[in-house]
Amino acid sequence: MRRYLPPGVICEAGPEGLFIFRPEAIRAVLSSDTAFYGRPEADVLPVVRRLARSGENGELLGYGARSLTTPGAARVQITDQDGEVFMGFFAEPEKAAASAVARGEDIAAVCDREILSHIYWPDLP
Numbered sequence: 333m334r335r336y337l338p339p340g341v342i343c344e345a346g347p348e349g350l351f352i353f354r355p356e357a358i359r360a361v362l363s364s365d366t367a368f369y370g371r372p373e374a375d376v377l378p379v380v381r382r383l384a385r386s387g388e389n390g391e392l393l394g395y396g397a398r399s400l401t402t403p404g405a406a407r408v409q410i411t412d413q414d415g416e417v418f419m420g421f422f423a424e425p426e427k428a429a430a431s432a433v434a435r436g437e438d439i440a441a442v443c444d445r446e447i448l449s450h451i452y453w454p455d456l457p
Contacts, residue, residue: 342377348384351377353392361391368398395431396424407452408432412445425453 333352334343343352355376362372362379373379383389388399397405399422406428409420418439423431432449440447 344377346381348381351380351384353380358392364391390422393421394427395421396427397422404454406454408435409450409452410436410439411448411450412443413448418443418447428453 337343337352340356341352341354343350345351358376358380359372362369362376366372369379369383380389380392383392386399390397390399390402390405395408400407402422402424404425405422406425407420407422408428408431410418410432412418419435421431421435428451429449432451436447436449
């Protein structure tokens with residue numbers, strides 16, 4: 333797969349999953365909140381792996397919500413018509429629908445099945 337990627341893109345597999353990213357894009361997110369993420373290191377792969385293990389990688393994935401504990405986050409589940417869950421994540425409410433559609437389309441293209449996106453909106457005051 334590496335040979336098809338642009339120069340500088342990280343492509344690594346580990347027990348946490350498959351990681352494919354541009355380090356400069358990851359550094360931008362990590363630099364946005366050093367109190368939470370820590371100081372960005374030259375090698376961001378260990379940080380990305382730690383965030384994946386802890387389930388706090390939602391911002392890195394573009395969903396906006398860091399994790400299931402993010403206040404006000406919407407829960408998204410991507411399933412097939414039988415209710416089999418392919419993936420779930422938490423997103424900022426304003427990004428939930430677009431993220432759900434995009435991930436559903438990704439899965440549908442690979443699985444050749446009809447995919448459903450379910451969004452569970454947070455209780456709003």
